[in-house]
Amino acid sequence: MNTSSASPQEIKELDQSDPLSAKRGEFLIPADIIYLNGNSLGPLTKNSQQRAQEVVQEQWGKDLIASWNTHAWIDLPFTAGEKIAKLIGAAQQQLVCCDSVSINLLKVLASALQMQPSRNLILSQEDNFPTDLYVAQGLETLLGAARCKVKTVAEPDLAQELDEDVAVLLLTQVNFRNGDKHDIERLTSMAKARGILVVWDLSHSVGVLPLQMDKWEVDFAVGCGYKYLNGGPGAPAFIYANKKHHEAIKQPIQGWMGHREPFTFDPDYKNAAGMAQFLTGTPPILSLAVMDSALDVFADITVTDISRKANALAELFLDLVKDDEDLHSLTLESKADSAFRGAQLAFSHPDAYGICRALNKASVVVDFRSPNIVRFGFSPLFLRFEDIWRATQIIKKIVKEKTYLADEFSLRLKVT
Ligand SMILES: *Cc1c(COP(=O)(O)O)cnc(C)c1O
Numbered sequence: 001m002n003t004s005s006a007s008p009q010e011i012k013e014l015d016q017s018d019p020l021s022a023k024r025g026e027f028l029i030p031a032d033i034i035y036l037n038g039n040s041l042g043p044l045t046k047n048s049q050q051r052a053q054e055v056v057q058e059q060w061g062k063d064l065i066a067s068w069n070t071h072a073w074i075d076l077p078f079t080a081g082e083k084i085a086k087l088i089g090a091a092q093q094q095l096v097c098c099d100s101v102s103i104n105l106l107k108v109l110a111s112a113l114q115m116q117p118s119r120n121l122i123l124s125q126e127d128n129f130p131t132d133l134y135v136a137q138g139l140e141t142l143l144g145a146a147r148c149k150v151k152t153v154a155e156p157d158l159a160q161e162l163d164e165d166v167a168v169l170l171l172t173q174v175n176f177r178n179g180d181k182h183d184i185e186r187l188t189s190m191a192k193a194r195g196i197l198v199v200w201d202l203s204h205s206v207g208v209l210p211l212q213m214d215k216w217e218v219d220f221a222v223g224c225g226y227k228y229l230n231g232g233p234g235a236p237a238f239i240y241a242n243k244k245h246h247e248a249i250k251q252p253i254q255g256w257m258g259h260r261e262p263f264t265f266d267p268d269y270k271n272a273a274g275m276a277q278f279l280t281g282t283p284p285i286l287s288l289a290v291m292d293s294a295l296d297v298f299a300d301i302t303v304t305d306i307s308r309k310a311n312a313l314a315e316l317f318l319d320l321v322k323d324d325e326d327l328h329s330l331t332l333e334s335k336a337d338s339a340f341r342g343a344q345l346a347f348s349h350p351d352a353y354g355i356c357r358a359l360n361k362a363s364v365v366v367d368f369r370s371p372n373i374v375r376f377g378f379s380p381l382f383l384r385f386e387d388i389w390r391a392t393q394i395i396k397k398i399v400k401e402k403t404y405l406a407d408e409f410s411l412r413l414k415v416t
Helices: 008-016 021-026 046-070 073-087 101-114 130-143 184-193 274-278 285-298 303-321 352-361 385-401
Strands: 095-098 121-125 149-153 166-172 197-201 220-223 237-241 344-348 367-369 373-377
Touching: 008 303, 008 385, 046 073, 046 285, 073 095, 073 237, 073 274, 073 285, 095 274, 095 285, 101 130, 101 166, 101 197, 101 220, 101 237, 121 130, 130 149, 130 166, 166 184, 184 197, 237 274, 303 344, 303 385, 352 367, 352 373, 352 385
Parallel strands: 121 149, 121 166, 166 197, 197 220
Antiparallel strands: 095 237, 220 237, 344 373, 367 373
16 A cells, blocks of 8 residues: 555646646647657757748748848857757857767867877766767777777776876766766866866756756766757757867867858868867758757746756656555666756666557657666656656556567567
8 A cells, every 4th residue: 555645636736836837838749648758859849840840931942042141040050059058057159059969079079188188098987878988989999099098987986087097087967777867066076186178968967957067167068959958859969168178179070160261161171269160061950940949948947947847757756656566576777866866767677678668559658778777757848747647557557467568569669
């Protein structure tokens, strides 16, 4: 018997007193779906839908190439970048919105290494998001180990590995699998004391956790546009570079958009000042415009409120599943204390894949993460407390009745 779980009346009150409740109306989410996957692909906003139509039909369709100037397409990497700056505690002119996280990481890591001529180590965590490690490994192959060597260690060993050989500390704040959260301020200051530059990947943090890039004296950061920022599939990512480094940046994917004067068609590359030097080729305007409009959803709210609600949603979820005998086969892999995790909960189960498929079929959209994790994401802008209650009821039913063992749920799809 579980006597301490929130009652339907209490859940109703949580929704009624939610300062973000009106935000759901700014999204287009199918009525029957409980979307616990905003951390993988944020849903479509009405703003973005309208903007996509406007850019395609009115701007590209009617104004053609003049739109680069008349509709300020050329400025979009910075227009969108400044909106992201407000979400990560960065003063103006330190953000640009472009390319993917992977590509941005290459630019930033190569820049940071060149600022550390007497050191060659990139230190990271062995369970960092794989693309971050792949990019660092690619740089090692390209530059040779004398110039770039990647070292990965387990999370508990990070602090003791911060020594004078390390050029760059590359970490993701929130672990994609279990949601473990790093203390950026603490690790950044430890690194700084040993002359190490830091690169933070904010992909699972931006738009849902309070961040203070400037105050914490972070050197560089990158992050994803299609998760909590709801920028759309393959949305452009972003780069933060602390102003104090702008003079020293040398990023290797030099392209005309990062040139000081792209339209003089100078045969020699001369990098632009500031964040523009991180640009490479022509920005994908359709994606970037959609991203830019998605960011407007954040204009009149605070990340503190967003983060508080994310925690409350996850706490309610935990409250509703705890002490349920049918769910004992699910093991919580995330930190129980919300201070040490991002806006997600991960549970392991031997049949995690089947459970995810069965949940998705029952309209509770969640992620499977190899090898055995069911991942629930709590995007506060469109989720209601009532959704959490409904989701947990469905989870209980599926696990209790072992629906997930049906043959139809065993076949692995291409994207999991
Ligand atoms: C989602 C995610 C990425 C995405 O990288 P892309 O190159 O933009 O596909 C990178 N790093 C982390 C930690 C992520 O969670």
